[in-house]
Amino acid sequence: MILAVAKATAQAHGYNGLSFRELAKTIGVKSASIHYHFPTKSDLGVALARRYWEDNKAKLEDLWTESKDPATCLRNYTAIFRKALETGNRMCMCGFMAAEYDDLPDAVKIEVQAVADINVAWLTKVLPSMNTPGNAKTRKRHARAIFAAIGGAQLMARSRADISLYDEIIESYHASGLIPC
């Protein structure tokens, strides 16, 4: 229950926006009780980020089993980031991770980096079945570029609270060839 409430807050307000007192109030308990389950904020952050990438990983595996057509996969993929914006203008954890980089405990950093790793690995798996030339290394580079660009699109759309901006930028990525059709 703590993790469920904390996840929603973190995706909307970031790590610094997470407050033990606020969390406790929402659940109907005292802040000291939260500390019983998660001794420090770092512990909470680690558990949170881990659950986040576990969910994310499962979701990506679903997409892959659902359809192995690369074009469909990529469309469904960008839709995941869109969904976060739809649901209360939320963001991928990697975005906060970067913004609050200096404030994050090392243990939290590691877990949030796992999110990026999983996404890049999945994209690398999806890409080769397309007309992507080159070896495994250039494919991974391409996958990283796509992930970074989609993150940037989500970031920009969120900062304007304008989801149509996200759609437009993604279409530009397709048109320019960054995201193959």
Next chain:
Amino acid sequence: MILAVAKATAQAHGYNGLSFRELAKTIGVKSASIHYHFPTKSDLGVALARRYWEDNKAKLEDLWTESKDPATCLRNYTAIFRKALETGNRMCMCGFMAAEYDDLPDAVKIEVQAVADINVAWLTKVLPSMNTPGNAKTRKRHARAIFAAIGGAQLMARSRADISLYDEIIESYHASGLIPC
């Protein structure tokens, strides 16, 4: 002096990472004195963001007068974002803006959005001299896509504190055609 110290802190820790007490300590004064010059944190944030986009605008105008060759302009442009990473792993203000969106006072949001507007306008100006097809509207879309993608690259590189990651992603943008050569 307050703005100079605050700018460095904000680019590294974000808006939430800005502390009146910490700021005062660095300058050698009490936190209440900072409030004399900037009554609220919102006032400080507005002044900070305004100075940021003013500097940014001047820098972009320099690039344009220096060389009107689009390829040179774009290379120099991506170098600006690289420079921030080099200098203490800092980030463009737009990144924090998005991450801390819900926490920002409206007045601050407006000033930080001006940063994005200036960058997109500049890119739109630089692009048409290339082999970019289409009308003004598609050029602006392309400019937005480039800005969002570069922001994403900066974000990802910062979250790993790995500047070579930034270089690789930018090269991928060039290779895929998102950033025309």
Next chain:
DNA sequence: ACCTGAACACCGTTCAAGT
């Protein structure tokens, strides 16, 4: 096993009081 109240050093903010 789980929760609580009270304390601590932090935060932005306010304000009367100093020079």
Next chain:
DNA sequence: ACCTGAACACCGTTCAAGT
């Protein structure tokens, strides 16, 4: 005109004390 000390309600954290 500029600075300060003290107060307020917030924050994460700790701990002795409760059931």
